[in-house]
Amino acid sequence: MNDIAVRVDGVSKSFRMYHERNQTIKAAIMRGRTSVHEDFWALNDVSFDVPVGSTFGLIGSNGSGKSTLLKCLANIYFPNKGTITHFGKMAAMLEVGSGFHSELSGRDNIFLNGSILGMSRKQIAAKFDEIVDFSGVEQFIDQPVKNYSSGMYVRLGFAIAINVDPDILVVDEVLAVGDAEFQAKCFQKFRDFKVEGKTVILVSHDTSTVRSLCDQAAWINKGSLMAVGEAAPTIQAYIDSVKGPSA
């Protein structure tokens, strides 16, 4: 067995910064070009390994490239250079409730959203009660989701995503949703994941969350990897850099 869950190897990702964007056929034909752009490197040669069974935090300031890396990990963006290898089934939670149809009931949406996240009908049926239970919307499960409060909506979405049952779970800062009770439930779920030997990759700029949950961390700044390894020293290095060494 391999003890690496995800290998990020020399990943670089660039975006086009458009000075002029004329996405019309007229522009394409008349001027022989649709845009003028230069490349912006959001990620620059980032490499690290995520060990199996760890809770791995990705930290960095706004615009540091951590969300880009997250999207690369989730197969939504494809790096220009380098490779990302997953060892095991991966599920990403970048937004909860993606693909909900507001006119359909909570029940229908569980099946719809579950299949978008890659579950089969059988798997969803088996997990159905657990999902409903976790979300705490039993009473309203046959109501259209447009009548849900925003908290219920998010909780249902999160409950589905967490029950995809992946080997590797990639999570964006969606934890800032729901009330304190629900957040505690989520954190407990992550700890359960860890106990089961599953890997969680968490992206956040909230260092206290990362500190309490993660045992490994990577700090990204302006697209480059600054530090990776044990959570505590990595987070400390990040905090020091933000506050300045004197603080």
Next chain:
Amino acid sequence: MRYLKELLDSRELLANLTLREVRGKYKRTVFGQLWSLANPLALMLIYTFVFSLIFRIDPDVGDPSGLDNFALWLLCGLLPWTFLATVINLGVGSLVSNAGLIQKVYFNRIVLPLSLVGSAGYNWLFEMGVLVVALTVALAFGGGIMLQWVPLVVVAMAVFAVFGAGLALMLSIANVYFRDTQWFVTIVLQMWLYLSPVIYPSSMVSDVSEEIGGFFGGPISLADVYYLNPMVHFLDLFRNLLYDNRWPDVSTWLICLAWAVGVFIVGVFVFRRNERNLAETL
């Protein structure tokens, strides 16, 4: 081959997305699925009035079915046409309107345009079912039987749906890069309707073509150009089966099949080449 397997793995997602469209479409309407019939019926009434009563277009009597009814003859071509128009109109925006989903979740993107073909196909199936009932009733007066042709009609519908899916795949990608596509498409669809033998029989074009002879005295006639339009052949196929109740020529089958498979392969190829960049480009 690996792509085929991926596609097979996504079939449940495809089914669920199709169901989402089907269930969501007529939610909170009083008449529900009946609305699917409203558009073709309204078109049938107006076209029958204008083109049968005023312009005196008189398609050949169904051979051997003996049917002689403009409205039924029209619907045999109009229903496939409205299906294709729906697939193209909705398919063109299928990626752009699901931008949020594409940027947040990884899944096989091809299911987005294909699910629209599925939901449009579901409505089409319903409309064709009603048409078959109407034809059965009309034929019963002449002692004919419709039902034996139904399996072949279903095959023809599947071939036509593959053709529509190929177009939807290409256009959905084109629309991501050029939002002009969706506006362009509405114009093209309008022209295509009148350039296809939906409201007049293709034999009228052949007659005119013979009258004027080849272009500039050359060997290429109007009919030769006209028959390049795949819709001519598809509509022949449907009218032969539904209205005339006879086997279409083998050549008609083959031309339709070739168009469907060709367009679909190009569609899948175009889609495959661009699907990785969708999240960024949208």
